[in-house]
Amino acid sequence: MDGLFEPRADAAPVPLELIGCEATEPLLVGTQRPRRWTGSWADLLVLDRHGAVMASRPVGLAVTGARPSVLGDGLEDITLTDGGADRPSPAARSIWAEWYQGPPAAPNMWAPYDAQGRAAWLDLTTRAWRVAAPRPDRSGGEYHLDGRFVTDVPGLHCAIAEALLGPGRYFGREWASFSDCLCGGFGVAPPFTMTWHDSEVARRALADAVQDTEDQLSYFEEIVQLLEGRGVTVVLR
Template identity: 80%
Template structure:
């Protein structure tokens, strides 16, 4: 604690990240803390010193990845014959549903540390990669992936039984085209109905919003900035239109402590409604 009783020392958990470019501090540095990450963020005060900002950190150790039952096609055989040549290469690991459509993708390094006949038999091989990458799905993804494996959802509210993590994984799968998708023709006008009974968190809000505007399993943003981009067009629907939000009080109460407004005046729900109205959407709350 500093000697000045008007000042406080604050510890921020996970408040520092590595950056590519480091620089020398000036002789008398000045730091200012902003409450938010946007240009409109409000100042939360000034700091006279910061400890831990320019401190070397070890990268996490790579975690191996097992590829079980690989077909020994020629590109894979070439990598197995000369693993050192391939260890700097990267590849897409595509997750397919039972119809062969891409559900998701992961980037993996081709540093191969082992290969052997597959436990599945036949001519298949099992391969160990030194590093499975940093964007591995969480355990919450398993039941969601199992459901989507049958094909994209055709019924509404299939995301509703999951918790916030599972709903976030659901939103990941709505962006299932691993390449840059072509802009969709936009339609405007008409009335859309949002069923708000299950909007108990931010991921649930975006699941319900996309379902109301485009149908089950579709994408219309997964967080504030992406949602704002979708309202500009290219994702299937564009204002003006009318959105009737039934059971809106559920969303008003549940994510009330989530605040996007840098001044802390509005909840996430209120900010979303305000953005819709600013974009030309007539919002009817019921």
């Protein structure tokens, strides 16, 4: 077995360019002495046009260089040595542009995107849930799930959250987190009734998506089973 287990080399850090920064302490100190300042890690907050936080990403605060910004007005362009590994995919660009205008207010705005884009949409709903004020759980009543666009797993969780809480809201992004949400603390808790319209779309699209390889149920069947096991009356139409 000698030579089988060898330490992996750490990936080389990828720099991040911050354009148009209004540098304040302690970042200003780093930009004045970029080669000597190592800094630490911090969250880079992404704001929408109204100033609300729509996303955050960890970045290293080690500064490689700084220069007057191409935007002028006394701003600076700063190069961070390590922009972190948790960066949005190119598929997220259009989603971020849409959310930049403000949280989604209309249903099914996630529907035009593919599975990768819908996953990026769920990323933003997760952040929105973390910064939102907690709401007491509601139980009882009937909710209507628009199943016309549920053609993949991310789309299913976009549609469920929208049915229960409204556009742009979070109620899990995969089986485990969805299961946690059903325990309460996320705005809606069983028992309640969910009428799933056009459910056959998801049944067919998710037929080969299997959550548990032992029971071989499709993801659609697993979600229905989970809902019913938690006291939700599921009406498939």
